[in-house]
Amino acid sequence: xxxxxxxxxxxxxxxxxxxxxxxxxxxxxxxxxxxxxxxxxxxxxxxxxxxxxxxxxxxxxxxxxxxxxxxxxxxxxxxxxxxxxxxxxxxxxxxxxxxxxxxxxxxxxxxxxxxxxxxxxxxxxxxxxxxxxxxxxxxxxxxxxxxxxxxxxxxxxxxxxxxxxxxxxxxxxxxxxxxxxxxxxxxxxxxxxxxxxxxxxxxxxxxxxx
Ligand code: GRF
Numbered sequence: 652x653x654x655x656x657x658x659x660x661x662x663x664x665x666x667x668x669x670x671x672x673x674x675x676x677x678x679x680x681x682x683x684x685x686x687x688x689x690x691x692x693x694x695x696x697x698x699x700x701x702x703x704x705x706x707x708x709x710x711x712x713x714x715x716x717x718x719x720x721x722x723x724x725x726x727x728x729x730x731x732x733x734x735x736x737x738x739x740x741x742x743x744x745x746x747x748x749x750x751x752x753x754x755x756x757x758x759x760x761x762x763x764x765x766x767x768x769x770x771x772x773x774x775x776x777x778x779x780x781x782x783x784x785x786x787x788x789x790x791x792x793x794x795x796x797x798x799x800x801x802x803x804x805x806x807x808x809x810x811x812x813x814x815x816x817x818x819x820x821x822x823x824x825x826x827x828x829x830x831x832x833x834x835x836x837x838x839x840x841x842x843x844x845x846x847x848x849x850x851x852x853x854x855x856x857x858x859x860x861x
Contacts, residue, residue, distance in 0.1 A: 652678075655836040656685035656731040660724070660739040665696030666821060667737035667758055667828055672703045674829035682836045688727045690720075690741055712741055721746040733836055737828070740769075742794055753842065755790040756835060758828050760820045762786060762802055767795035772817040775807060783807050783816055784861070785824045787831035789842065798847040800831045800840060803859035823861035830855060 654675075659668050668687060675684050687700035690712040700707045708727035712720045724747055728734060736743075736757040748755060761771030763786040766778075775783035784804035789797035803823040807816060834840050839850040849857055 652681065654683040655681055655733060657682045657733045657735055657832065657836070658686040658688060658728040658731040659684055659696075659700075659735045659737050660688050660690075660728075661694065661696035661737045662689060662691055662740040663694050663696060663738045665694065665699045665737065667824055668696050669699050670825035670828055671735060671737065671832060672699065672705070674832070676703070680829070680833065682733070682832055685731050686727070686729055688724060690724075690739070696738070717744060718746050725750055733832070735828070735832060736790060743790065744792060748790065748792060753789060754835075756800070756828075756831060757788055757790045757795070757797070758824050759786045759788065759795045760817060760824065761795075762804065763788060763795055763799060770813075772820055773813040776811060776813055776816060781807055783820060785820050785827055787827050789847065798842050798845050800834065800847050800849065801827055801857045801859070803827050803861055805861040819861060823859060826859055826861075 661668050672684055674680050675682055684705050686706050688708045688710060689696050690710055692709050697707050710723045710727050734751050734755045762784040766774040782804045784802055786802045787800045791797040805819045834849055841848045
């Protein structure tokens with residue numbers, strides 16, 4: 652089986668990257684992680700990639716014009732088919748996105764469209780919701796606004812802290828992202844307006860409960 656080449660962009664510790672690396676290491680997974688690019692040096696995501704034998708690059712974003720940064724990012728990403736954002740703390744514009752139309756995915760720690768942007772778990776706590784969760788979605792030029800592929804929910808407990816809730820959500824993220832990537836690279840997701848339709852296989856769901 653010829654695997655589809657995927658680049659992962661990250662900014663931090665890289666546990667979602669790890670979930671994708673672990674999935675991609677299985678012979679029957681249709682994608683391989685061809686490259687990991689971060690905008691910060693010394694982050695955990697780089698270590699994880701190196702341990703898995705995946706080529707890495709660092710493209711610093713700090714103090715740079717967005718367009719220059721994104722052009723360098725495109726060079727670093729190289730000729731891959733899909734791009735996964737995994738804790739990548741920069742908003743991408745058409746400079747980058749136009750190279751991968753409909754082929755950039757993101758994972759967000761909230762039940763979108765609630766609580767886009769940063770601190771999803773903290774916002775969920777502050778709003779007093781009873782369920783929080785995670786979303787895998789296509790990336791468009793907005794902040795966490797693209798068509799939703801799958802979501803998962805966890806309860807919000809009375810004595811939750813932001814960290815405890817974020818950790819509960821993270822466990823779910825690691826199940827959601829590899830599933831969505833498989834569906835995406837197998838061409839089983841169709842976007843109609845702002846809705847994604849997924850051709851599900853046995854054992855898959857668009858909604859997980861953690
Ligand atoms: C995750 O919560 C992800 O949803 C968000 O940033 C965090 C990244 O965590 N976009 P990690 O670096 O994958 O561990």
